[in-house]
Amino acid sequence: MPYFDTASAAPLHPVARQALQASLDEGWADPARLYREGRRARLLLDAAREAAAEAVGCRPDELVFTPSGTHAVHTGIAGVLAGRRRVGGHLVVSAVEHSSVLHAAELHRAGGGTVTEVGVDRLGAVSASGYAQAVGPATALACLQSANHEVGTVQPVAEVAEVCAAAGVPLLVDAAQTLGWGPVEGAWSALAASAHKWGGPAGVGLLAVRKGVRFSPQGPADERESGRSPGFVNLPAVVAAAASLRAVRAEADAEAARLRVLVDRLRRRVARLVPDVEVVGDPDRRLPHLVTFSCLYVDGETLLHELDRAGYSVSSGSSCTSSTLTPSHVLRAMGVLSEGNVRVSLPAGTTAAEVNGFLEVLPGAVAGVREQLGVTEPSAVPPVADDLELDALGLRCPQPVIELARAIGQVPVGGTVTVLSDDEVARLDIPAWCAMRGHAYLGEAPRPAGSAYTVRRLR
Secondary structure, three states: OOEOEOOOOOOOOHHHHHHHHHHHHHOOOOOOOOOHHHHHHHHHHHHHHHHHHHHHOOOHHHEEEEOOHHHHHHHHHHHHHHHOOOOOOEEEEEOOOOHHHHHHHHHHHHOOOEEEEEOOOOOOOOOHHHHHHHOOOOEEEEEEEOEOOOOOEEOOHHHHHHHHHHOOOOEEEEOOOOOOOOOOOOOOOEEEEEHHHOOOOOOOEEEEEOOOOOOOOOOOOOOHHHHOOOOOOOHHHHHHHHHHHHHHHHHHHHHHHHHHHHHHHHHHHHHHHOOOEEEEOOOOOEOOOEEEEEEOOOOHHHHHHHHHHOOOEOEOOOOOEOOEOOOOHHHHHHOOOOOOEEEEEOOOOOOHHHHHHHHHHHHHHHHHHHHHOOOOOOOOOOOOOOEEEEEOOOOOOOHHHHHHHHHHHHOOOOOEEEEEEOOOOHHHHHHHHHHHHOOEEEEEEEOOOOEEEEEEOOO
């Protein structure tokens, strides 16, 4: 069964498995102790730190291991903010950061700090000028992911780091999605990553803080990991994480070139094989193994189930699930279609046959979901009114858009259709539908229940 969700978690690399098994026998003792077993464990820990630091591009004494990538992000943000509290309480993040960064920003705001979100373009990329406008004399820290976890767009970290350095503001980079492919360029100040993204074991994160960056660990501290991540380190997992990072780096260039060809095929073929689909993210400046697309008139959760039944494990940033009625914050910030969203992220070793098999299954899966929802091409009928108002209150994604598509032919060219909806997804997907179908989105107006979204027919 092809597994196409490496952006969530990569399969355990064979080198990680070997290192984990070996270090379970050799690295079980306390590396802080001076007896034989402790010294042996300390040698393993030091070697893992040196290997990880070499991959990151920092000094070994600048890097600590944490219990997860999220822990690394939270520790890094809290520590730098506390270390620079005399500068001010202003934090800058991009609008498409991983939830770990946004949750840390929410906590900072709740504690009296201020947060500025830098917007992105329709491809999901920030601009250095956006950060230049956001940072100021009271900015304690700026954060930016090296590449987006949902759509794969690579961010201009080096340019943003230069802008931040000119303003005297440290930049923390969430490198979870890219560290396995290569070091992060630019003069960043702090960096966080997670081992299970590159094929290491889960439960290991990295936090690097450059010398000279003011950092004050929050919460109780001890003598381990420079006081930045207290507690007994999971040494076998740390050794496996460092060993696998070195291994995937050795394979990265060749594997990236191979997977990029397969992803390019996916980007081209999905747009041709599936009607009413939007492939999102930067087509060029992107991760080599990831592609995301959204399908009109499709319930995302149902589509993922259909693909799973066909033997393909994929993920989604779609809001159309039973657990949430809000769009993905990444897709919302980009202003692209969110319904029927599918993220495909290929693991190392994926074959052309597996990708071709997915392309054979996908059109039928999408058509089947649309059929279940009653989506059909509207028959040509004379217009029934110059303006129509549809009551879609209580209907969830993608039903409001389906109702709009059925009704647009009932007004003449120049006429309008207004959709009443209390589903927040409509705020994103109705304008996206207009852009895809060639109609004009006239805007949104509040109503006692929900909002009214008005569309003018142009063809």
